[in-house]
Amino acid sequence: MARDVARRAGVSTATVSRVLNGFAGVRADKREAVMRAAQDLGFVANGAARALSTRRFMAVGAVVPNIENEAFVRVLSSVQDRLRQAGYTLVAANAGYDLEDELREATFLLERGVDGLMLVGDIHHPDLYARIARSGIPMVQTFSLSRVHSCVGFDNAASAARAANYLMDLGHRRIGVISGLRKDNDRGGARVIGIAQALAARGLRLAPEHDIEISYGIGGGRDGFRQMLAGGLPPTAIICGTDQIAFGAMIEARARGLSVPGDLSVIGHNDSDFAPFLDPPLTTIRIHSAEIGHAAGDHLIARIQGRPVVRLTEIDAELILRASTAPPRRAAD
Amino acid sequence: MARDVARRAGVSTATVSRVLNGFAGVRADKREAVMRAAQDLGFVANGAARALSTRRFMAVGAVVPNIENEAFVRVLSSVQDRLRQAGYTLVAANAGYDLEDELREATFLLERGVDGLMLVGDIHHPDLYARIARSGIPMVQTFSLSRVHSCVGFDNAASAARAANYLMDLGHRRIGVISGLRKDNDRGGARVIGIAQALAARGLRLAPEHDIEISYGIGGGRDGFRQMLAGGLPPTAIICGTDQIAFGAMIEARARGLSVPGDLSVIGHNDSDFAPFLDPPLTTIRIHSAEIGHAAGDHLIARIQGRPVVRLTEIDAELILRASTAPPRRAAD
C-alpha cells in the first residue's frame, strides 16, 4: 500500500516512509506530495509490517486478576493513559486469580509481541518469569512491593496493620478479617498477616474463627460475616478485603440487628465510588490505583525507550476515616 | 527464530511452521523432533511476522464509551471470552462519550491491524464508517439496534417505555428522568424519548424540569435529583440512566426526608451487583451485557472466518422488580 502512495506521489516507498514517520530531510515539495497522496488514498500503514521491520510492536500487555474489579479497571485505564501519550496501545487480559491461567494469558500476549508487560502482585508462575526474561521485554509488577522485580505498589501488610492499629487504638480487642481468595494472591495474604502481626504486637490474636476467606463481591461479604458469627464470640470490628465485601458484611450485620458502628466497626479496602455513600459511610484503605497505573506506565515506557528508572516505586495506601468505625460499646470488651 | 528450531530439529522452516500450526501431513518423527526443539528453545513465534504473512492479526478491537462502567466492562470480558476460544485477542480502548475521541481510538486500532471491531451504539463519526469500510474488516455495534449496521442489542426506547408504563400502571403521573450525558449517546437519548412517548401515549408529559441530564456516577445522581426538586412540583417516580445514578438519587431523597418508595419510586438501569442490596432493593432494567458480548464476539468471529451471520441480534433488556417502586401515596397525585 505504501507503494501506491509512492507511485501517486512520484517518489519511492523509502521517501513515503520517511515522511509518514516524521523524519527530517525530505524536501518540502515531496513531503507535501506524499502527504496529499496518503490523504487521498486514505492510507493506513500496516502495523504488522511495521512491527516486523522495526521490531517494535508499540503495544504493552497487562494481566490483571479480575477485570471487573474497580481497582484493576482503574489501573488499566491509567496505564493506558500514559501509554497512549507515548503512542503505545494497551492490551489487557484477565487471569482470574490463577497462576496457570495467568501464565497462559501472559504467554498469549508475549506471542503477540508486546513491548512490555504489567502484572499484578509478586507471585507468578516460575515459567512466566523465565519467558519474560527470554523475551527480553521490561516487566513491572503492581499493587505490592517486591524484593527483586520492578514494582509500583505499597506494603499491603503495613497498610492493613495500620488499620488494625487504628481499631485497637479505638479500644477494639476482638478484630476479624474477611478477605477475598488468598490463593495465588500475595496482596490478600499479606494483609491478613499484617493484621495478625499488629494484633500480636499488642498481645492479641487473630482467632481462626475470625479469619474468613471468601470469594469476592457483596454476596461474599454477607456470607463471610455470617460465617464469622457462627464461630463463637463475635468480633467488635472487622477489616475487609474490598469495599464490596465490607458492604456485604454491613448488610448482614444490619440483618442480624447489629448496628454499625455501634456493635461493629467495619473497614474496607479501595475506597470505591460508593464507599462514602454507604450507611454509615465506610472507613476504608484507599489504594491509589490511578497513581499506580501512571507510575507503572511511565516505568514501562521509560525502559522500552532505554531510559533509566528506579526499580521500586512506593505509592502508599491511605486510611480514610469515615463513620463506619467507632470505639466498641464497652471499651473493655 | 523458527530457523533455530528448524536447524535443531534438522528440518526446514516450512516444516516447523507446519508442525507448529497443526498442519497434517508431517511424518510423526519429524513432528516430534520439531516439537522437542521448539520446547527446548522456548520458541515463541513472532506475531508480527505471522500477521504479516497470513494477513491475519488475530486480534479484534473494541471501543467503549467508558471502561469504568460496569456494563461495558462486562461486555468486554464476555467478548474476550469468545475471542479467546477462537484464538483471538481483544484490544480495548476508551472513547469517553466523544465521537472525535472514538474516531481517534478506533483509527489507532485499525492501524494496528485488528481483524474486527466492536463499537457501542449507533452514532459514530462519519469518517469512522468510511475507514472501517476501507479497511474491509467486520464491525458490530452493541447495546442498541441499527437500521443498517450489524448490531447486537436492544430497543432502548422500548425498554425505557416499559419502565414508564409500569410506573404509570402503579398510578404514577409525575415521572422524572435522570440520565447520563446524552450527547453522542444514542442509548441515553433513546431512553428519554421512549419514556416521553410512553407518557404522551397516556396523555401525560415529561416536564422539562423533570428531565435532567448529568454526568455519570453516584454524585451525579445526587446532584440530578437535587436539581429536579428545585423545579416545582416534585415527581413521584424517577427513572435513572444507571443504578449508580439511582443510588445517588435515593441518597439525596433520603437526605431530604423523602422515603423510597413511599414518596418516590426509583428505577435504575443495568442491574449492577449492588442493586439488590440497596435499601430498598432497586427496581432496575437489567441489560444482559454478558449475552450481548458473547453474541457480538460470535458475530465477529463468524464474519472473520467467512461464515454467514444475521445482521441484527436482539437481546432484550428486562425489568427487574424490587422494592424501590410502589404506587404513589395518593394514587390521584
Add this chain to the structure above:
DNA sequence: ACGGCTTCTGAAAGCGCTTTCAGATAGCCA
C-alpha cells in the same frame, strides 16, 4: 562554470513467518 560539499532520494536488503510448487521419498501393485 566547475569542483567539492551537503542534502536528498531510491534501490535493495532485510524483518521472521507462511505457503506454494516442484522435487524427493515412500508405498504399492504387478
Add this chain to the structure above:
DNA sequence: TGGCTATCTGAAAGCGCTTTCAGAAGCCGT
C-alpha cells in the same frame, strides 16, 4: 524389482514496511 501414485519436504517467494548505502541533485564559493 520396476513403475506409478500418494505423501512428505525444502527452496524460495512473498507479506508491507523500514533503513542502509551509494549515487543524484542542489548549493556554494571562487
